[in-house]
Amino acid sequence: MNQTGLTPFWNQAYNASFGIVSVFAVVGIAYQWAKNEGVEGLPAGMTAFVGFLILMNSTTPVMNGAKTVVSAQQALTLLQGFIDRTWLGGQGMIAAIIVGLIIGWIYTWFVKHKITIKLPEQVPPAVANSFIALIPAAVLTAMWLCVYIFFEKVAHTTMTQWIYTTIQTPLQGITDSFGGIAGPILGANALQNAAIFKKYGYVDAAHGGHIVIQGLFDQFSTVTGAGMTIGLVVFMCFMARSAQMRSIGKLALVPGIFNINEPVLFGVPIVMNPMLALPFFIMPPLSAGSTYLLIKAGILPYLNGVQVPWTTPPVISGFLIGGWKVAIWQAIILIISFFVYLPFARSYDNMLYKQEQAAKAKEEK
Structure with a gap:
């Protein structure tokens, strides 16, 4: 430049x-x-x-x-x-x-x-x-x-x-620690990283860079929506047997790519659903925590402080905030989300399927 x-x-x-x-x-x-x-x-x-x-x-x-x-x-x-x-x-x-x-x-x-x-x-x-x-x-x-x-x-x-x-x-x-959360401070951390990136072309600890910034939580905690539900959506679209989960999965897939997951939260539903609560709460800290540790270990680069629009699809957003390594890791995290949700989603789907089959048999009588 x-x-x-x-x-x-x-x-x-x-x-x-x-x-x-x-x-x-x-x-x-x-x-x-x-x-x-x-x-x-x-x-x-x-x-x-x-x-x-x-x-x-x-x-x-x-x-x-x-x-x-x-x-x-x-x-x-x-x-x-x-x-x-x-x-x-x-x-x-x-x-x-x-x-x-x-x-x-x-x-x-x-x-x-x-x-x-x-x-x-x-x-x-x-x-x-x-x-x-x-x-x-x-x-x-x-x-x-x-x-x-x-x-x-x-x-x-x-x-x-x-x-x-x-x-x-x-x-x-x-x-700037494993448990650090504070919105305005995270925003300020991101702005400092952006200033360092603008000046040097990269961000590191030696120049005052921060690991815990707003982008860490936006792109590794709430990406594809609260609870990182894209793994659940993929299961519903391609593996679910119940009509309820299949139909909601098809409806939620495109919005989920753009980080909108209200159809999943209120349509499945996840809200007030004990069968899906555990993966919903596990996935965000698992994603953000593992990303923090990888940056700390030097495997992933410091995030550059770029604040992408919240509707930016994952992997693209990962590339914008940290380059190809962060993009690949973000893709891996989304794959992990599928396996985290899988046993819980399958159990819930089986329950719904049995209910639907019982209702169908009752109607045929």
Whole structure:
């Protein structure tokens, strides 16, 4: 990519999407909180965005090749007025969540307690909403400005950087273990892997790569749907004797390829079905756990942090997130899912078949 001169264009797209994912988070969280409370959500989201920007300052060194033009310490004072994209991406995610939650809560509290500018009923709602937002937005803006001043004068850093150093980085380390689960942190881990992959063309521990990222669970825990039911679907399509399982299998095969398995969950059903509960619960941790161990052992590469659409078919998704080795392993896991479900599915199918045959014999009489 560097030789063709295309890298700057890919970086432009990355910086405008994954590079500002924390902006989506802070606006979306505050917006949704207010909306769920019956309050106009857009002013809350915009107030959260303002607060998030107030809390940060340029803290990333400016480099010219290998030469440092402005150090990280100098950036804090010399580059005021610039927005540091470092904190708009995955590194600012935890700060964005905290700011979004606090602003959503306080903003709705002000509006619900009618601590707002009241206008006559004749004023159009669009205009009235703008004035309603003035007092809570002003209070929240002043509050975050005080927080910014405190961190700069006392801690000589920004709240965003402090949260990343003292909260997010340790949490990412905790989740990078066999039992690590935490959605926002896994997303941040994935974004870091994506940044490493973008820079070096591969991901490894030496460059700060993470094994436990969102893709590990999306593509090795819920691929083909919750419970990884594609093995069950294959059995129903080609081996089941009961009409119920065969018909549902034919209906569920194509959706299952695109990770949609509601026809199986509610049609077989798996929900509230003790005969199929065990493989449903066994398969996801078996798949994700074995994948973790293979990456840890160096047999599989670190996942590159690419977040593919959830409807991407398996094997294709495995190739996109880790290359041909991960694609092959994903295919093997799907084959394993067939054998995990097989004894349970066969037992349930035999029960249904006997019921159908008994009902048929009764009708013939």
